[in-house]
Amino acid sequence: MSKNVLILSASPRKGGNSDLLCDQFMRGAAEAGNKAEKIFVRDKKIAYCTGCGTCFGTKKCSIKDDMTNVLDKMVAADVIVMAIPVYFYTMNGQLKTLIDRTCARYTDISDKDFYFIVAAADPDIQAMERTLEGFRGFTSCLEGPTEKGIIYGTGAWNIGEIKGSKAMEQAYEMGKAV
Numbered sequence: 001m002s003k004n005v006l007i008l009s010a011s012p013r014k015g016g017n018s019d020l021l022c023d024q025f026m027r028g029a030a031e032a033g034n035k036a037e038k039i040f041v042r043d044k045k046i047a048y049c050t051g052c053g054t055c056f057g058t059k060k061c062s063i064k065d066d067m068t069n070v071l072d073k074m075v076a077a078d079v080i081v082m083a084i085p086v087y088f089y090t091m092n093g094q095l096k097t098l099i100d101r102t103c104a105r106y107t108d109i110s111d112k113d114f115y116f117i118v119a120a121a122d123p124d125i126q127a128m129e130r131t132l133e134g135f136r137g138f139t140s141c142l143e144g145p146t147e148k149g150i151i152y153g154t155g156a157w158n159i160g161e162i163k164g165s166k167a168m169e170q171a172y173e174m175g176k177a178v
C-alpha cells in the first residue's frame, strides 16, 4: 500500500549531511511507490511557541505562519521522518521550534511511523543516544507512534562529507522499505 511520507529536514545547510540523507530516504520511498515530500524547515516561517495557551481549548494557534500548513501535513502523513544536525548533543533549534509549535494539534498526530536521521561530527553512535531521547520526548506525547528506524550520519563534520558513506545507502534502503 502506498504511504504518505513527510520528511522534515531541519538542517540550516541545504545539501548538508542530514539533508542529503533525507534526499536518499525520499528517493527510496518514492521509487517504492510512496508519496514522499520533503520540507526544508529553514525555508519556512515558523515562530517560537509563546506558551499563550490559546490552543489548549481551541486547537488553534494564535500565531499565523507556515506552521499551520506543516501541521496539516504532519497530521495527514503515515510516515514522519525527522532529520537534524546534532548541535551540542541535542536536536538543533529549527526542529525544536517546529516541535514546540505542534502544541495546537499534537493530539491529532496519531498512529504514525517515525524515522530519525541524525548528522554529527562525532563518529560514536552511542553518543547520539541523548539526542535521540529528545525525539522520543516528543513522540512519547503522541498516540500510537512507532519508532521504525534511525539513520546515523555520524563522523561527518563538513557539508556533504556524508556522501559515499554507509548511512547514505541505509537511508535509501530504509526509504524503500517504509
Ligand SMILES: Cc1cc2nc3c(=O)[nH]c(=O)nc-3n(C[C@H](O)[C@H](O)[C@H](O)COP(=O)(O)O)c2cc1C
Pocket (backbone or CB within 6 Å): 011, 012, 013, 015, 016, 017, 018, 019, 084, 085, 086, 087, 088, 089, 090, 119, 120, 121, 122, 123, 156, 157, 158, 159, 160
Ligand atoms: C553549533 C554546532 C554545534 C555542534 N555540536 C555538535 C555536537 O555536539 N556533536 C557532534 O558530533 N557534532 C556537532 N556539530 C557538528 C554537526 O553536527 C555536523 O557538522 C553535522 O554534519 C551537521 O549536519 P548538517 O550538515 O546536516 O547540517 C555541531 C555543529 C554546530 C554548527
